[in-house]
Amino acid sequence: METLSFDYPASQPVSRRAHVGVVGSGDLEVLLEPSLEEQAHVTVRTSADGFGEVWQAVLDRFFARNDLAAAIEINDAGATPGTVALRLAQAVEESRS
Amino acid sequence: MTAPVQTRTKFTELSARERAAALLDHGTFRELIGPFERLESPHLEPQGVVPACDDGVVVARGDLDGERAVVLAVEGLFQGGGIGEVSGAKIAGPLELALRDAERGHPIRPVLLLETGGIRLQEANLGLLALAEVHAAIVALCRHVPVVGVVAGLVGCFGGMAIAAGLCSHLVMTREGRLGLNGPQVIEQEAGVAELDSEDRRLIWGTIGGEQRTATGVADALVEDDVAKVAEAVRAAFAAGPPAEHRSAQVGRYEARLAEIDTSEPLDGSALRALWGDGEDDR
Numbered sequence: 015m016e017t018l019s020f021d022y023p024a025s026q027p028v029s030r031r032a033h034v035g036v037v038g039s040g041d042l043e044v045l046l047e048p049s050l051e052e053q054a055h056v057t058v059r060t061s062a063d064g065f066g067e068v069w070q071a072v073l074d075r076f077f078a079r080n081d082l083a084a085a086i087e088i089n090d091a092g093a094t095p096g097t098v099a100l101r102l103a104q105a106v107e108e109s110r111s
Numbered sequence: 112m113t114a115p116v117q118t119r120t121k122f123t124e125l126s127a128r129e130r131a132a133a134l135l136d137h138g139t140f141r142e143l144i145g146p147f148e149r150l151e152s153p154h155l156e157p158q159g160v161v162p163a164c165d166d167g168v169v170v171a172r173g174d175l176d177g178e179r180a181v182v183l184a185v186e187g188l189f190q191g192g193g194i195g196e197v198s199g200a201k202i203a204g205p206l207e208l209a210l211r212d213a214e215r216g217h218p219i220r221p222v223l224l225l226e227t228g229g230i231r232l233q234e235a236n237l238g239l240l241a242l243a244e245v246h247a248a249i250v251a252l253c254r255h256v257p258v259v260g261v262v263a264g265l266v267g268c269f270g271g272m273a274i275a276a277g278l279c280s281h282l283v284m285t286r287e288g289r290l291g292l293n294g295p296q297v298i299e300q301e302a303g304v305a306e307l308d309s310e311d312r313r314l315i316w317g318t319i320g321g322e323q324r325t326a327t328g329v330a331d332a333l334v335e336d337d338v339a340k341v342a343e344a345v346r347a348a349f350a351a352g353p354p355a356e357h358r359s360a361q362v363g364r365y366e367a368r369l370a371e372i373d374t375s376e377p378l379d380g381s382a383l384r385a386l387w388g389d390g391e392d393d394r
Contacts, residue, residue: 015156015159015160015161031147033145033146033147033164036126036163036186036188036189037161037162037163037167037188037189038186038188038189039188041188043146043163043164045146045147045164047147059156059161059162060161061160061161087164089161089162089163089164090161091161
């Protein structure tokens with residue numbers, strides 16, 4: 015298990031918190047909440063060690079498309095980058111609904 | 112929190128949270144101790160296991176046919192639905208509160224959605240203690256109000272949680288659901304493949320599957336893996352009220368049943384059905 019942490023500049027507030035996904039094999043859960051600062055903070059706890067660069071790439075891409083002042087917590091059970099991207103998108107959608 | 116939108120109809124394709132929401136009267140789902148309370152297990156991370164923010168159990172309040180209800184749903188995808196200190200407390204606590212309500216004349220309908228391998232091995236003794244509390248609460252609560260269990264699959268219900276299922280007033284299963292004290296893989300590992308081949312799906316389902324369990328009176332209702340059918344069976348169980356005598360009170364009957372079995376001969380599912388009666392349930 016590995017814990018990773020990432021920060022991104024952000025300005026758009028999040029209106030509503032959201033929880034999506036399950037910590038089951040190949041999946042992950044995302045908890046998305048409004049951040050108290052003009053910044054996004056992501057904490058990842060993942061069962062697969064040594065994928066820090068992949069997480070960085072997935073999150074860089076996500077925040078390049080989403081300006082979101084969010085506190086995001088991810089509990090990951092070995093999801094692929096594609097699944098991670100979809101769950102993040104789902105969490106954003108949920109937070110806007 | 113609002114209930115997730117329901118579009119699928121297969122009950123087993125839903126997460127624990129979605130199952131609870133689908134079961135309750137439309138729009139009444141309300142989660143207690145939800146994901147943002149972050150009541151996760153403190154024992155997993157030190158052992159290198161990623162925790163879940165709800166520890167794999169969903170506590171949902173709402174209504175069933177307009178009556179107050181509480182649904183306790185185990186998420187089978189997280190750690191095989193294993194019960195630890197926190198997840199166990201999230202089942203035992205609400206059952207104990209339901210008991211208090213019932214004793215004060217305000218009964219609430221308790222439903223257990225069981226997808227679990229039993230104790231979570233990383234929290235062995237704490238899980239066992241939690242299960243003892245769950246068992247005691249179900250037995251006490253059954254005296255006041257039916258406690259309805261559902262074993263839909265795909266994990267099934269094993270170990271100490273299978274005992275919890277056995278203590279329920281009314282047990283609903285699907286064909287895909289499996290119920291047994293020891294899971295097939297554990298039996299194969301401990302007693303050898305000659306005793307039980309855990310890969311033999313036909314044998315496994317013919318022994319501990321929902322159809323066999325209902326036919327031999329261990330479960331009460333066999334339903335299709337369909338949201339509406341499961342919801343209907345749960346409502347019907349509450350409408351029917353408590354059984355005349357709970358399975359857990361029929362010690363003599365089950366001892367006699369066990370005495371009927373000739374252990375010197377191999378026993379299969381159909382032989383057991385012949386012995387214990389096809390669908391016979393004279394409770």
